[in-house]
Amino acid sequence: MIQRYGIYEIVLSRTIDAASNPFVDVTLSAAFTQRNRVVHVDGFYDGDGIYRIRLMPDQTGEWTYATHSNLPDLDDQHGSFIVGPAAPGQHGPVRVANGTNFAYDDGAPYSPIGTTCYVWNHQGDGLEERTLATLATAPFNKIRMCVFPKHYDYNHNEPGFFAFEQTASGFDWTRFNPAYFRRLEKRIAQLGALGIEADLILFHPYDRWGFSHMDRATDECYLRYIVARLSAFANVWWSFANEYDLMPAKSMQDWDDYFRLVQTSDPAQHLRSIHNCRGFYDHAKPWVTHCSIQSSDLHRAAEWVGQYGKPVVFDECCYEGNINHGWGNITAQTMVHRFWDGFTRGAYVGHGETFMHPDEILWWAKGGDLHGQSPTRIAFLRRVIEDAPAGHIVPIDIHWDVACAGIPGEYYLFYFGNRQPSFRVLPLPADRRFTIEVIDTWEMTLTELPGTHSGDTRVELPARSNIALRVRRSGERGRRGEGEKRWEGA
Amino acid sequence: MIQRYGIYEIVLSRTIDAASNPFVDVTLSAAFTQRNRVVHVDGFYDGDGIYRIRLMPDQTGEWTYATHSNLPDLDDQHGSFIVGPAAPGQHGPVRVANGTNFAYDDGAPYSPIGTTCYVWNHQGDGLEERTLATLATAPFNKIRMCVFPKHYDYNHNEPGFFAFEQTASGFDWTRFNPAYFRRLEKRIAQLGALGIEADLILFHPYDRWGFSHMDRATDECYLRYIVARLSAFANVWWSFANEYDLMPAKSMQDWDDYFRLVQTSDPAQHLRSIHNCRGFYDHAKPWVTHCSIQSSDLHRAAEWVGQYGKPVVFDECCYEGNINHGWGNITAQTMVHRFWDGFTRGAYVGHGETFMHPDEILWWAKGGDLHGQSPTRIAFLRRVIEDAPAGHIVPIDIHWDVACAGIPGEYYLFYFGNRQPSFRVLPLPADRRFTIEVIDTWEMTLTELPGTHSGDTRVELPARSNIALRVRRSGERGRRGEGEKRWEGA
Incomplete structure (x- = not known):
């Protein structure tokens, strides 16, 4: 069956x-x-x-x-x-939920904790299987990856398979290479078995073969073909481009039309997004399901959640590593800080890793092994996120100097970032009581404060940076605020 | 004489x-x-x-x-x-030099390394003398301080002296209190003896006595009086306000007029600026000598230097400390990073400190002792800055991911901030040779690389964050670029 x-x-x-x-x-x-x-x-x-x-x-x-x-x-x-019935653990495609969150099609909760391995699927079986083994124990449930191979620093190897048929004089742009696509499908299925969404990048600029400037008819033929082949895979997302704005061969009209072509063709209505280098594509356009953002301005997350009314995913906020390029040499501390900063402003954040490697196997491009210190902390954050109660997680504007996201009246995650307060007064609702836990996001400790709390609550803090607070409604009702509106719910 | x-x-x-x-x-x-x-x-x-x-x-x-x-x-x-002749060490008032730098009136170099002790001069002799003793060994050569006392968190004590005469029914706004001003002059002279500029804040909003909403005639009378008393002190700067935009009793016209009143009255033409909370006063107005900025966006320094064509001083970029307020609880690491980030983008940065104290003696307001870890590193940076050759220090646009300021062709200070590159290729001029030193801004080490360098130069870096590079033209001419224009100079 x-x-x-x-x-x-x-x-x-x-x-x-x-x-x-x-x-x-x-x-x-x-x-x-x-x-x-x-x-x-x-x-x-x-x-x-x-x-x-x-x-x-x-x-x-x-x-x-x-x-x-x-x-x-x-x-x-x-x-x-x-x-x-679905297989155990199979919840269907990821959908937008509550306007600015995500959930699986069957309603099961899902929050993307992404990573980027642009062309891990072009590296041959040995390395690809090693990448899958790494992913099996890594904290990620989404991976950004390209259909086409990549030509760039640390990416000079030739792929084994191409999406188009090769002839003596080059590619036949009217004939696809089924062997390439069967291989891609196998990898997507393997990711699916690991619970990882394949955020599939359909076009990108880092190219020496011609895939970044195919003609319009070829682009459209390719899009129809890949939708026909892949839309039945539950864990596919369509990312129309990595850095669309670095692809001069395509006009804004092209991008708009390609979005609509896929939107019309895809029977499963997988998520659709497009990733920028400098300026954003207009994420307000109705065929964009969520904002795929390259930016280090995590502090603007709540602004963009409000502006677009869609989920905001910081798919690229620089990578943990030590290469020469500024987008690929942030510290683990900065990466972990950006994850917490983004999530506690109502958005989602993606990881990547770019450490120098003797064989130029950098996770961000080729996969392989993880070397950094951020994944362990990201796993800790994932557990915190997955412990959140059901409901619409939104940015909550408490004060300019503390990030907060949660479900008003029910659940709050505060984050003080690189600040080191020794105390803070939280303006909790006065008509119910809350438990409070102090989280050290780097040391991965979670310490519950004694008792339950209500109304303006002074919380002593450790005067270190990277501290968060988890505030959850406790079972008992507060005694204060008798005359105030009571929370009505389960 | x-x-x-x-x-x-x-x-x-x-x-x-x-x-x-x-x-x-x-x-x-x-x-x-x-x-x-x-x-x-x-x-x-x-x-x-x-x-x-x-x-x-x-x-x-x-x-x-x-x-x-x-x-x-x-x-x-x-x-x-x-x-x-001037007394030894007395170089006169600080002036704008080279458009966007500063120098003393006699041409001696001066780069502001500021701190903030808003009302240290309202604390009584004991604490004030302690503050002076601290300043004597601290790295600061400018201090932001208020004429009027301050009413705010951690600032509830009553000052000993007021600028206006007190009567049984309150202040007589038509009579000044000479004892107050003699005391202020003494403190300004003591600062001068320490080589510290008094960046005197003429108005501010944190007030329970009425000084923030005197009528226009009283404001003008006060400005004429203070200019008459203080303009002969070489180390005075006029800061028209701390957070002018939090003073609803004054209109933009008032601020413009007050600037012009002082500009007209002051025979010494001391520096004039005004400090914001949220939006800037228009620093392009001709009576503003330099931009006094409250902002944590140090990365925008070069943009503002270019926009205003005036020196840019980040007088407030949050304070090292651990109080509850977000502007007063950044780490020493963040403070030191902001200093380097600002200076290597062609601007100047100011310090402040807000550690919890049993007697509420916080440096930012009352002076006293310094408790933080940033002043030692700021002293190290000051030595680097004071070692720079004479010339116009400007922001130099090398690439988006590295801050650089210097004198093109002569001197470059690069800063990689929270990035941790393992190497970097510097695009040095090919027609002369340079020495290169690797600076660890936190550990305060300075390591010269062997030899001299010219043209595109790959520099191995320690793959840690907070690394700077000092690149100085070496005595010998380069051998490359024979046909290129040679540098003509001493």
Whole structure:
């Protein structure tokens, strides 16, 4: 039986006319139906005379389908299948929830704790399997990675597989290389098994092969093909670009159109974003599901959450490391600080690592091993985040000099950053009581203060930097504020 | 003999009519003349029938004077005196030099390394003398201090002296208290003897006595009086306000007018600035000599130097300490980082300290002792700054991720801040050679690299944060760049 959020695949095999190009000459789709609901899914050519149409069924029960094609042999094929419960741990694609948070499709909580390994999937089996082994014990549940290989400092090796068919004179831009995509799918599935979202970068500027300046028709053909192949993988996100603004061959109109093409084609409606170098793409455009931001201005997180009304993900806030480039040599302390700063202003933050390596295996590009001191602390933060109660986590404006996010009246996470106060008065609601824990974000300690607290509460602090406070509503109601409005809820 | 930059004082004694108010009823000034040059100086009433007119002669040689007054007894007094060389170490008032730097009037170099002790001069002799003793060994050559006392957290004690005469029903806003001003003059002179500029704050909002909302006529009378009393002190700077934008009783027109009143009255033309809380006063206005800035955005220093074309002084970038307020609890590391960040972007930075104290003696307000770890490092930076060659120190735009200030072709101070590169390629001029020193700004070490260097130079770095590089032109000419323009100079 097919599992909910698994992949149902229609496989059609037909002899290919040598004179035709099935990648471009054949149209193929299926209409999947469950009672009155119809889901339109495009198929794709997988080489060797094989065509596939893939659905990620998001509801249990019986589904039927009928195919449509300009090839009579592929047209009007019918079938039905039963979808049962999801596999354990499979919660479906990540969605925007509560406006500025995320959750899995089945409602299970999800907060992205990302990392970046741009081309880990272009490094060959040995290193790629090592990366997967590292990820299995790392704190990350999202990874930024590219479809196309990368040409840049510390990235001069040639990839083993290309997305397009190679000929004696270069690439045939009208024919894809199914072997490349099967390999990519395998890696995405392996990430999925580890509970990691594949934030797939569709275009990027660091290129010596031509993928950054394909013509418009090729771009569109590529986008349709990759959506057809990958939309049935629950853990795919579409990142239209890494540093879109460093790609002069594409206009803003191109980006807008590509967003809409994918939005129209993708039956699973995976998350869609685009990442900047300098200026933002306008994240207010309706086809952008969340803000993918490169910036070290974590202190502006709450401003952008408010401005866009969408989840804000700092996908790049510099990387822990020691290379020459300023974006790749921040300390572990700074990285951990940025994580806490971003999360306690209602946003999400991503990691990366760029330590000099004798074989130029830098995590940020190629994966491999993690060498830094931040992942352990990020794992600690992840546990704190995953302990938060259900509800809409929002930035809470307490005062200019302390970051705070939480669920007003229920849950607050304060963070004092590089400040070192010896005490602080918290303006807690007076009509209920709270427990307070002092968190050392670097030492990873969590110390609960005695008793419960209500109203303006003076908290003694250790006069060190990187201290957070977790304030949670305690079971008992406060005695103060008799006449005030009581909190109504579970 | 009167010393250059010393004080020449005309003292006139007259019996006072009990019915008159000599503070407001009597006009008195002198025209001091040296050949064709005439300097107009206002006198002031000092109580007990004594009137004084003070000149800080800025040139040696013979001066003559003639007084003018609406009191016949004070009018048309004449005299002459000889001015000899300045006392050792006395270089006169600080001026703007090279557009965006400072220097003493006699051309000696001066770079402000400030601190803030807002009302140290209102604490009584015991603590004030202790503050002076601390300053004698501290690295600071400028201090921000208020004429009026302060009412604020950790500042609830009553001052011993007020600037206005007290009556049974409150202050007489038409009569000054000469005892207060004599005391202030003594402290300013003591600072001068320590080589410390008194950056005197004329108005501020933290007030329970009424000094922050005197009427316009009283403000103007006060400004004329203080200029008449203090302009002859070489080490006075006029800071029109601390946080002018938190003083709703004064309009922008008031501030503009007060600047011009002092600019017109002050024969010594001391430096004039105004300090903000949130938004800047328009430092482009011509009566502002330099930008006095409250901001933690040290990375914007070069931008503001370029925008205003005036010296930029970060007079407040938060204080080292551990109090509850976010502006008063940064770490020593952050303070030292901000000093280096500001200075290596072509600006100047000021210190302050706010550690909890059992008797509420916080350096930022009351002076006393220094407890923090930043002053030692600031002293180290001061030595580096004072070792710079003569010339116009400007921000130098090398690349987005490294701060640099210096004299192009001659001298560069690079700073990597919280980044930890393991190496960096410096784009040095190819037509001359340089020595390179690696500076650990926290450990206060300075390590010269072997040899001399020219053109693009790869420098191995310790992969720690808070590293600076000092690059100085070496005596020998480079061999490369034969065809390029040679540097012409000493």
